[in-house]
Amino acid sequence: MLQIPRWQTALIVLVLLIGVAFASPNLISRQATDNIPDWLPNQQINLGLDLQGGSYLLLEVQTEAVIEEQLDNLVDEIRVQLRGERIGYRNLGVEDGAATFTLRDPTQAATVEELISDIGGQLQVSVGEDGKASVRYADTAVQERISNAVQQSIEIIRRRIDETGVREPTIQRQGERRVVVQLPGIDNPERMKEILGKTARLTFRLVDEDVSPQSSRIPPGSEVLPSDDETPEGTPQRRHVVRKRVMVSGENLTDAQPTFQQGQPVVSFSFDTVGAKRFADVTKNNVNHAFAIVLDGKVISAPVIREPILGGNGVISGNFTVQGANDLALLLRAGALPAPLKILEERTVGPGLGADSVRAGEFASVLALVAVIVFMAVAYGLFGILADVALVANLILIMGALSGLQATLTLPGIAGIVLTLGMAVDANVLIFERIREEAGNFRGPVSAVDAGYRRALTTIFDANITTLIAAVLLFYFGSGPVKGFAVTLAIGLVTSMFTAIMVTRLLVAGWLRRRRPQALPI
Structure with missing residues (x-):
């Protein structure tokens, strides 16, 4: 020994x-x-x-928005399927956690059930004798979507915090929908809350130029969105009529960096191969039409397409400060949250x-x-x-x-x-x-x-x-x-x-x- x-x-x-x-x-x-x-x-x-x-935050993932988005997509899919088969319907929409509509001909119930079941996604379809149809996701599918949304939110939170340079943050799941975030040594907790609180969902959509924002009748395929511009107090915020169809999504971004253009802070971006092709097709087919850049339900800018943009690169301009351009670029690089975050508890340790x-x-x-x-x-x-x-x-x-x-x-x-x-x-x-x-x-x-x-x-x-x-x-x-x-x-x-x-x-x-x-x- x-x-x-x-x-x-x-x-x-x-x-x-x-x-x-x-x-x-x-x-x-x-x-x-x-x-x-x-x-x-x-x-x-x-x-x-x-x-x-540093700062301690207890966040809750608003998974209701995920389910609502899932149901909205289901409604769009049902509309496409029914129109493709020329099946008459009315009152298609979301009601009580399900996609509902009424058949004009109740005898087509069996055909509709088979048609919608082929969409997939663990759907439960029921059609009454009066033609009233209800389509909802199974409980297991809903729970799986919620769990995935929370896990994806944790990953996006981690990316955003890593981009800011905070050393050794603690990010942990708590319960079914909550996330605990501890940020040691930060000196600006308000900026961190702003960065974490933004969903940062970026989409590129066409502006519906045939309809005025003041019109009382907005087509089903369009919606009115506010502008992100700051307006003087008492002045109504500018609005845009934007088509609901997303031409290019922020998910196709590969990089975003703050830069300057004509002395003003802007954010330059580049797409992956798929996004670049979509962006090129849209700009080529819509020259001299307005193209809205939408972030979290607000229109950042709506420039007119002067010529096709074929390189897969572009610039987002707006009333940005230098810090605002940096933060937006950070959010776009980290990716969009699948659902909004709500701050339930906040503590600051001196x-x-x-x-x-x-x-x-x-x-x-x-x-x-x-x-x-x-x-x-x-x-x-x-x-x-x-x-x-x-x-x-x-x-x-x-x-x-x-x-x-x-x-x-x-x-x-x-x-x-x-x-x-x-x-x-x-x-x-x-x-x-x-x-x-x-x-x-x-x-x-x-x-x-x-x-x-x-x-x-x-x-x-x-x-x-x-x-x-x-x-x-x-x-x-x-x-x-x-x-x-x-x-x-x-x-x-x-x-x-x-x-x-x-x-x-x-x-x-x-x-x-x-x-x-x-x-x-x-």
């Missing part, structure tokens, strides 16, 4: 040096780490919301509170470390001092692991570190007590130490593995502060086993080889 091969010694030293390398950037300022070459460890521990301040927590955590950690060091030195003499050296190495490895993994350190995470420092010497206590028993049975120093390490090893592994299982379960099923505690506890358990077993064994074996004592100082 005490015959340590050279490769093991080299491995132990290498692990310790790596831990020191990854932990050392935490001793300098964050600005100074920018000067460290990329091939060297240059990342510091990320502090959570409760330590460096950095002063976080600084106090960090100082308190540092004081508790140092106090715990000093107390454990003193106890081990008093209780086990030289062997206790060797265990103290391993304890300091353990703390360095924990800091290095948190920096290297870019884990977020929270206030409960500091509690996990303090707990780990107290538990770290448990393995050494078991080993040293076992060595005392063996020495009391008149074994020689080398034999007693060898037996102490060998017989205590199973107990140490069992105790730490059961605690590690608990930490993994806390991380998997927990959220927020619970996860922060589980992360540091799990990392601390792994590093503690390494330092208590490998590092102290290396130090004790080296001391025995050099001193060759007749009795153990324990």
Whole structure:
């Protein structure tokens, strides 16, 4: 047990040096780490919301809008199918969560049921004797659509936050339709709320130039949308009659960047292959007609197409500020939300509170470390001092692991570190007590130490593995502060086993080889 091969010694030293390398950037300022070459460890521990301040948002995905959109699309599909088969109907629309219409000839009910069932999408079709038809999605299809919308919303939220450069945000699903967002270190929470709150659904549609926005009769295929222009107070907002059919969707965008055109902020964009072809066809077939750019139900601009645009690139102009152009480009790059988000709860944590927590955590950690060091030195003499050296190495490895993994350190995470420092010497206590028993049975120093390490090893592994299982379960099923505690506890358990077993064994074996004592100082 005490015959340590050279490769093991080299491995132990290498692990310790790596831990020191990854932990050392935490001793300098964050600005100074920018000067460290990329091939060297240059990342510091990320502090959570409760330590460096920031914003906490509880969002709810308005999935009702997703279902409404799905039903509207279903109505359009039903209209196309019925007209294609020349089946008479009236009053087609959405009512009580279903697409409803009335057949002019009720004897066509069987044909209509078969025709609509072929649309797919887990539809439930029923036609009464009076010709009243109802088409709704099955509950499983609705729940699947809601779940997909929430998951897609989380991904879009993550993209938007990543575009802003916020370090280590926490984005978690809570319940069926809610999302928790924690943004450490942000200094402008209002801008973040504005970015996250916008659906950012961009569409390109033709303007219906045959109808005035003031007309009382709008054709079924068109709708009146307000302009996004800011108007003086008391002045009515401009409106446009826009066709409902989407000619090109923002889903076909591949890039969007803020730029300037004639000294004004604009957003340039480019389409993928499919979008570029559609955009080219639309502009080629509608020269000298107005083309509306619609964002979240408002017309940003409605320029007249002067010539075909064949390159798949374009520019969105409007009354943009520089910040507005940047934000719009960010939203378009990240993609549109499948449904609007509603802010249910908002909290702002000041950095002063976080600084106090960090100082308190540092004081508790140092106090715990000093107390454990003193106890081990008093209780086990030289062997206790060797265990103290391993304890300091353990703390360095924990800091290095948190920096290297870019884990977020929270206030409960500091509690996990303090707990780990107290538990770290448990393995050494078991080993040293076992060595005392063996020495009391008149074994020689080398034999007693060898037996102490060998017989205590199973107990140490069992105790730490059961605690590690608990930490993994806390991380998997927990959220927020619970996860922060589980992360540091799990990392601390792994590093503690390494330092208590490998590092102290290396130090004790080296001391025995050099001193060759007749009795153990324990």
